[in-house]
Amino acid sequence: MTDSAWEWAYDGYDPEAEPLREALCTLGNGYLATRGAAPETTADGVHYPGTYAAGLYNRAPTLLAGRRLEHEDMVNLPNWLVLRFRVRPEDGPDGDWFTPDGAAGGELLEYRQWLDLRSGTLERRFRYRDAHGRHTRVEQSRLVHMGDPHLAALRTAFVAEDWTGAIEIESAIDGSIGNTGVPRYSDLADHHLTSLHTGGDDTDPAIVWLRCRTNESDIRIVVAARTRVEPEIRREDIRTHRSDFRVGQVMDLPIAPDRPAAVEKTVALHTSRDPAISSPQSAALQRVRRAPAYADLLGSHRMAWDRLWRHAALDVPGEPGHILRVHLFHLLATLSPAHTAELDVGVPARGLHGEAYRGHVFWDELFVLPYLNLHFPDLSKALINYRYRRLPEACRSAHAIGRAGAMYPWQSGSDGREETPEVHLNPRSGRWLPDNSRLQHHVGSAVAYNVWRYGQVTGDVEFAHSRGAEMLLQIARFWADSAVYDRQHERYRILGVLGPDEYHDGYPDRDTSGLDDNAYTNVTASWVLAHAVRVARTLPVSRRGEVFERIGMAEGEPDEWDEISRRLYVPFHEGVISQFEGYGDLEELDWEGYRKKYGDIRRLDRILESEHDTVNRYKASKQADTVMLGYLFQPRELVAVFHHLGYTSFDEDTWRDTVAYYLDRTSHGSTLSGVVHAWVLGRSRHAKAWSYMQDALASDVCDIQGGTTSEGIHLGAMAGTLDLVQRGLTGLETRKGALWLDPAPLPELSEYAFSVRFRGVEVRLHMRPGEVKVSVPEWEEAPARVRLGERTVEVEPGEETVLPLPE
Structure with missing residues (x-):
């Protein structure tokens, strides 16, 4: 270089x-x-x-x-x-x-x-x-x-x-x-x-x-x-x-x-x-x-x-590689494996770079830990332990609203209580407004997902069977107790929550805040419940008794969770997933008119509020909400989740239609939105993937949100771009003790190289047009198993293998 x-x-x-x-x-x-x-x-x-x-x-x-x-x-x-x-x-x-x-x-x-x-x-x-x-x-x-x-x-x-x-x-x-x-x-x-x-x-x-x-x-x-x-x-x-x-x-x-x-x-x-x-x-x-x-x-x-x-080797050519290196620098400056792992801290959404969000911990770890898992797994474990130490507080928060299990806060700080402010200022209008974002209970699903993914990458059975199981089961218990059976739908519903969108915090004709059946919330809750059932039923007997005793698990709870996981309600309209119940009844926004009037409409919520209007009236989202499902799950996995829910007509075409629908109705008022859209569109080889990748890369270095980066970098977006190259474009998954690859390279980024650490072994991947070269350094003591398409290879220390990409 x-x-x-x-x-x-x-x-x-x-x-x-x-x-x-x-x-x-x-x-x-x-x-x-x-x-x-x-x-x-x-x-x-x-x-x-x-x-x-x-x-x-x-x-x-x-x-x-x-x-x-x-x-x-x-x-x-x-x-x-x-x-x-x-x-x-x-x-x-x-x-x-x-x-x-x-x-x-x-x-x-x-x-x-x-x-x-x-x-x-x-x-x-x-x-x-x-x-x-x-x-x-x-x-x-x-x-x-x-x-x-x-x-x-x-x-x-x-x-x-x-x-x-x-x-x-x-x-x-x-x-x-x-x-x-x-x-x-x-x-x-x-x-x-x-x-x-x-x-x-x-x-x-x-x-x-x-x-x-x-x-x-x-x-x-x-x-x-x-x-x-x-x-x-x-x-x-x-x-x-x-x-x-x-x-x-x-x-x-x-x-x-x-x-x-x-x-x-x-x-x-x-x-x-x-x-x-x-x-x-x-x-x-x-x-x-x-x-x-x-x-x-x-x-x-x-x-x-x-x-x-050396541990986080990344070689991407040109200006994208230059910016990715800046992103990696700030990730390591905020979360150093040498020092952060010794502290009782979480992932600050704006790094240690400024005072925006007051230094709080949000769900941004959902975009940070997948990268760290494959490079610094001990650091990932330490950051998850931040959540474990605050599990008792999450249980107290759930109890305070009459729920069982653990309700993690949307914003967390020193002791794990809810730190989300009650009001926020709209700088455009100068008015202080209610802040209802504490209703984003899907943060619990993000914690559970991070626990699961850490275990998949590291094979850390000791953690998975103890602290990991305890967190997962308590989060599942909260979702089970939050679900209300509706006889009309003959399904369970989760009412009065917010999804990742944040622009919609209520219905235009209601005085109360919260939305019903947010699709992202319900689908991830179903996944958490189903996964918790598997854990509860497969824990080793010695561990099962200890964990169940610690959390006071009743004998029939896993069966109840299994039932709810299969019957949660997900709304649809016009053949696509509805962001929440009633979304299809909202008005269409005059996107072109607002762009012509204001230019940058990323913060559409502030613009409309300054006009004494509200996004709650419109089909308009701040960031990826329903589309976020495609960041967590591959299309085939998402189809499996919907089939588990009983929506057997859901297929990959339905998902593609859903993504296309929301693509035209999202203002991208969050830096995370570009990462998610680049990821989802890149996996489907959509022509717009590169433009969203460019937005994600530019989000902080060019401050595309208009003055927010000076108050602190967006750590989730920075780490997300690194993971987009590492997992998104390669289709890298960790399953059955192997690295599985399903590359979907962008034409504009068809050659790059990086290394990962999988279950203690360093593996180097070099993506090139039409092929991927896999090697293991000679100083490693074990081979790495890699699967691409129908072919599985074991790469021994000191060897390299070239695998052709499927046509």
Whole structure:
């Protein structure tokens, strides 16, 4: 690969693009992440220097329109990045403090910043002329250490091109921050840190620290920073400034055209949630004291990233491959197999890259875990265990509404209670509206599906027969208790829920929220119930008694579940699956008229609400809803599920007609929609598959949702594009101890290569026009079984096999 294929670069400075660049230049290691803000900037509407620790939340109350609302946020931690500078020449006036927006009262002559994807660093190089005509060149490198999750570092080098004197540096830690990165949350409480204290280190004057805690969750946080300079200066020339919320050191470095200067800032962050420490403060101070110089940190950091890239090898040509590598970088920065697997955290829908969705965990793991299963199965297991630890809370939530089993929340945070806000703001109209998305109970089916798929890929029988079985059975129990028998339909129905669409949250002629018989919800509930029956009946006797006793399983429950799984109602209209009961009676939307009037109508819900209308009146969806079934199940599997439900006339033609029907009625107001449509259409070799693939690839790097990426990347969409190449285009499945392939390559993407790890064995796949090459590295100790069409082969370590694709 060329160096440019491993860079994500921005040339020139553009303040309007800076929020997006900051999100896409975030560095992380699965424990800690920092946005790509310039170190000399503060949160000011253009810049937003945010730092976040995985799973670190705090709850804050807000009084809004006479109502007391509570929300839990992923906390923006003290800003360790602060490093500002100005020139102090021997003759002439001092320069102003530099910012890229003001360029010290002068002019930016060159500006470039780039992610070095291979090394996991953010690089910046710029040159400016100050207001008095003096020229200075600056080179900067930043890392968040992938080997040591508590360390981050920043190195800045200065060259005075045509002046002599000193460069004044301020290196600081700033605790005067809040959660202010999402403008539409501005009416909500944003203060999460209290008890701020600062200090220095008695053993090393180059070290300062800031200590604080969250004001409700009572998590103690300490950030310690060590600043070293080249050339070295006397200790007495370092001026330390302290307040309760900010601590900094100011120093003057001699500089001349032939004498450059450099500053290295190394930071350690610890919290009271960390294991194996005596206190966050002593741990942070010890770690920053012992940290090596930047060059050595960079070396070990690069080695850690190199190991990750080897395990997640991906080679896709051209610009699609370039973007996929960016997506993979951010997936690994958010969910590092080395560090995240040791934490009690789930999959944050917007990564650790910003404050949208308040850092909550949604169903996006449905799009993330399938990729991780085939590369980092231990990480997948850890993320599923996040759900297992919150199973008791899910059971309490179900009990609170009079249901049995487990009802997982639509938005989850620290303890697994429902974190979905009661209201949300429409920025277009300025009105706060009820948020009914907590009725998306299909999140439970996503959890069950992830449990099942993890077991299929890894063969982890121990997990499948214990925690996995327990979660699956409790989710099935919830669906069984949610189903209501309807004598008119002679079927069971699930009432008052929401599907993935989200635009439809009720009927236009009803005062109550919720929809009846959402097809995606009912079909996946049937699948969960049927699968739970198989598990209940096939668990080893020793395990069965233990699991049944733990959850209080009654003897006849599996038989009842089997009955419901075969009799759940799925509505149809005009020969296609109805998104929900009554969908076929809704009005058609004037799509062309709205596009002509508004241009981008992805957020059709906001447009209609601003007109005092509602999507509930129309056949219009935010994202794939019914079509989502084709993401979970191959067409033949979907036919089997419908036949199990008793809809024996359902066939693959019905499914194709259903997909075509909703293709014309979806606004794609979610980045996940492009992934799902590319997947479903790609499997059927539909001509539009490539355009949806392009949308999915561009969703964050081009911010096609119009300003949302700056608030945090869409992790599910990024991982979904990786899995689209890995499983969607290859038809890769894990069944009966083998990798099954059924390729449906896109003409625009007919050659690519990647590796997966299947039941402990690395398997490399190279897709080429008309064939697929399968190989196993020589260091593996077992062969891999691969099936394509009617042919099954065993590929031994050190061998490769070329399989022709069916005509």
